[in-house]
Amino acid sequence: MKRRNQWLTAPLAAGLAAGLLSGCGTEEGGSGGTGDAVVVGMSDEVLATDPASGYDPGSWLLFNNVFQSLLAFPKGSSVPEPEAAEECGFDDGASKVFRCTLRDGLKFSNGNSLTSKDVKYSFERSLKINDKAGPAAVMLSSIDTIETPDDRSVVFRLKVPDATFPSKIASGAGSIVDHREYASDKLRTDQQAVGSGPYKLESFDQGEAVFSVNGEYKGTAEVKNSGVTVKFFHGDQKALAESLKARDVDIAYRGLTIGDITELENATDGGTDGVEVVEGSSAEVQHLVFNMKDPVAGKPGVRKAMAYLIDRDALVRDIYQSTATPLYSIVPAGIGAHNTAFFDTYGGSPQPGKAEAALRDAGITGKVKLTLWATPSRYGPATVQEFEAIAKQLNKSGLFEAKVESVEIEQYEKDIAAGKYGVYVKGWVPDYPDPDNFTQPFFGKDNVLGNNYENSQITGRIIPDTAASADRTKVDKDFGKLQDIVADELPVIPLWQGKQYAVAHDDISGLEWTLDASTVFRFWEISKG
Numbered sequence: 001m002k003r004r005n006q007w008l009t010a011p012l013a014a015g016l017a018a019g020l021l022s023g024c025g026t027e028e029g030g031s032g033g034t035g036d037a038v039v040v041g042m043s044d045e046v047l048a049t050d051p052a053s054g055y056d057p058g059s060w061l062l063f064n065n066v067f068q069s070l071l072a073f074p075k076g077s078s079v080p081e082p083e084a085a086e087e088c089g090f091d092d093g094a095s096k097v098f099r100c101t102l103r104d105g106l107k108f109s110n111g112n113s114l115t116s117k118d119v120k121y122s123f124e125r126s127l128k129i130n131d132k133a134g135p136a137a138v139m140l141s142s143i144d145t146i147e148t149p150d151d152r153s154v155v156f157r158l159k160v161p162d163a164t165f166p167s168k169i170a171s172g173a174g175s176i177v178d179h180r181e182y183a184s185d186k187l188r189t190d191q192q193a194v195g196s197g198p199y200k201l202e203s204f205d206q207g208e209a210v211f212s213v214n215g216e217y218k219g220t221a222e223v224k225n226s227g228v229t230v231k232f233f234h235g236d237q238k239a240l241a242e243s244l245k246a247r248d249v250d251i252a253y254r255g256l257t258i259g260d261i262t263e264l265e266n267a268t269d270g271g272t273d274g275v276e277v278v279e280g281s282s283a284e285v286q287h288l289v290f291n292m293k294d295p296v297a298g299k300p301g302v303r304k305a306m307a308y309l310i311d312r313d314a315l316v317r318d319i320y321q322s323t324a325t326p327l328y329s330i331v332p333a334g335i336g337a338h339n340t341a342f343f344d345t346y347g348g349s350p351q352p353g354k355a356e357a358a359l360r361d362a363g364i365t366g367k368v369k370l371t372l373w374a375t376p377s378r379y380g381p382a383t384v385q386e387f388e389a390i391a392k393q394l395n396k397s398g399l400f401e402a403k404v405e406s407v408e409i410e411q412y413e414k415d416i417a418a419g420k421y422g423v424y425v426k427g428w429v430p431d432y433p434d435p436d437n438f439t440q441p442f443f444g445k446d447n448v449l450g451n452n453y454e455n456s457q458i459t460g461r462i463i464p465d466t467a468a469s470a471d472r473t474k475v476d477k478d479f480g481k482l483q484d485i486v487a488d489e490l491p492v493i494p495l496w497q498g499k500q501y502a503v504a505h506d507d508i509s510g511l512e513w514t515l516d517a518s519t520v521f522r523f524w525e526i527s528k529g
Contacts, residue, residue: 036528037227038508041240041249043256045232045377045409049204050188051175052126053134056378057254057429060172065211065228065523067195068219069174070100070119070154071166073518075525078433080170083219084114084196086152088166095161095470102152107216108178109200116148121179123156128185137446139173139431142467161468167432171519198223198524207232211523224510224527235377244275244503250528251504251511253521259321264503276506280515283332284498285438286324286379286427288372288390290491292452294422296370301362303490307346308355309397310390316496319386324496329483330438332497336472337435337479341487342494352397359399370394370402372423375412379427386495387425416450426492430519435479436467442492443482453491458482 044061048054051063072083082088088100106114123146126136142162147155158165168174181194193201198221199211211228231249233240241260244252256264264275288310290297297303312326325333328343346354359368374387387404394400407415415421426449430437441448443458462482466475486492502511513525 035225037229038225038251038523038526038528039229039231039249040251040253041231041233041243042253043233043235043237043240043377044254045234046204046209046230047133048187049191049193049201050182051122051134051172051177052129052136052182053131053187054172055133055135055138060519061230061521062193062201062209063172063175063195064197064520065199066193066197066201067172067175067177068106068114068197068217069170069172069176070102071170071174072220073170073432073520074220075513075518075522076516078516078518080166080432081220083170084119084176090470093470095163095165095468096158098156098158098165100154100156102154103218104152106196106218108181108194108196109214109216110178110181110194111216112178112180114176114178114196115151116154117151118179119154119176120146120148121182121184122176123174125177125182125184126173129187131187135171135173135431138441138444138448139168139171141446160464163470163472164432164434164436164467167434167437171431173431197221199228206234221522221524223524225523228523228526244505247505250508251502251526253502256501256503261501261503274506275503278502278504278511278515280500280502280512281334282498282500283335283433283438283519284427284429284500285327285330285332286383286425286495286498287330287442288493288495289424289426289449289451290453290493291419291422291424292491293419296368297422299362299364300490301358301364302368302370303493304346304358305355305368305399306394307342307490307493308351308358309394309399310493310495311350311393312495313348314393315386315389319382319389320496323501324498327494327497330442330486330492330494331435331479331483332438335430335433335435335438337476337483339480339483341480341483345487350393350397352399355397356399367401368399370400370423371421372402372404372425373412373415373421374404374406374425375409376406378409378412379425383425383427419452433518434472435475436463439463439479439482440467443486449492451491453489455485455489458485 044058046058046062047056048059068084070085071080074081085100086103091097130136142158144159145157178194191204198217200214202210202212209230213223240252243249290303292298316324328340331338372387374384376384384406391402391404394402440463444463462478466478469475500515509527510525514521
């Protein structure tokens with residue numbers, strides 16, 4: 001899940017985004033790490049090593065440590081600051097021309113110089129490839145042209161005002177690649193990666209990824225270990241927990257249930273060092289998604305009845321053992337403009353009478369036959385059990401005859417694109433901490449839900465107007481209206497907002513700086529010994 005620490009106030013975030021961003025970190029970050037190597041166990045998949053393709057938490061974990069971006073989120077902050085850049089800023093209040101000056105002497109891990117040519121090439125490459133599994137369509141679509149007046153200067157001219165552009169390019173979508181190493185029109189397929197970040201990717205396969213410290217790195221990170229190995233457990237919670245007990249991994253990150261965590265805390269581990277749990281808040285969300293053209297789920301009465309019947313409290317208590325909290329809007333708590341539109345409209349507990357009335361008003365008199373579609377690993381290992389619980393909640397009312405089907409992620413995404421599912425799950429780990437990132441990707445052009453929903457007020461006015469506002473304190477009313485529209489029209493039902501945990505042996509330190517609001521898991525902050 002993703003991250004922790006206090007959110008900075010919107011006025012501060014807006015002021016920094018609109019003005020000049022100047023770097024204040026160390027100029028020499030790559031002299032080599034200190035401390036022992038660290039082994040991290042993770043249940044997530046890493047779906048890509050090429051930044052033009054990956055748009056998932058596992059892949060961005062790799063990108064954030066291997067590649068540099070012009071800007072980055074410092075530990076404990078949700079406001080981007082210069083990283084590969086020395087300084088960046090919009091030309092004026094219009095939020096349409098964004099300029100950056102690179103640090104002097106940047107190099108990739110292979111020794112090649114990093115210049116403005118590589119920055120321009122990286123963004124244009126992602127946009128040209130426009131991989132369906134990549135971030136370009138959602139994160140980079142506002143870019144019109146990129147100019148490079150000299151080796152250290154980059155000028156982005158945007159199609160429309162976009163005050164969130166600094167945060168977007170501070171994410172994995174802003175990863176800078178070596179133009180000599182990456183083809184301009186196709187993805188890299190050799191499972192290798194060449195970046196200028198704090199770490200080098202030494203090897204990658206289905207079992208693990210091995211990272212060494214990048215001696216060529218020059219930026220703000222100060223590396224506190226001599227390397228990191230990430231072992232992949234592919235959703236196998238039990239194996240991840242057992243591996244931590246056996247000290248095959250130092251840290252278990254993402255995927256453990258509260259039962260696993262409690263057991264690990266209480267384990268004596270044969271008299272060896274114990275474990276400790278680091279907990280962080282998170283803006284990760286999960287939604288029930290409706291295909292608006294489906295013959296059953298496309299009926300408003302069916303969606304309203306489900307909204308009245310789903311018991312979020314039971315789901316987070318019984319399935320997630322309170323490692324999540326109920327979510328009653330599409331913008332989660334802790335993010336600016338959050339409201340409780342779904343609670344206000346449908347209540348916080350099941351209301352079978354109102355559900356029945358919604359169906360009868362729609363002319364539906366028999367039981368609604370429905371299939372809920374899930375995938376076992378992409379959105380957390382408990383997702384299938386969660387959907388089975390939702391089906392039981394619906395069926396208990398006597399109004400539904402619901403069942404659950406599960407398929408692997410590749411087939412799942414293909415079937416959604418083909419319109420084969422009426423009701424399915426989508427999870428979201430934010431790219432940057434702004435309400436825009438919980439609305440534009442879901443309801444804007446080329447949205448990630450694939451559910452045939454469009455509202456002209458959202459796409460024609462609210463999203464463009466909020467994106468143009470550099471002062472994020474002035475967008476709350478519009479984002480509130482957007483949340484109210486979604487609660488009324490029900491293209492999705494928000495289910496829960498995650499918490500975030502990492503469990504580690506007590507000789508590990510620095511995890512508190514990897515679980516914050518920025519959504520960046522910083523290898524370099526972790527030390528052992």
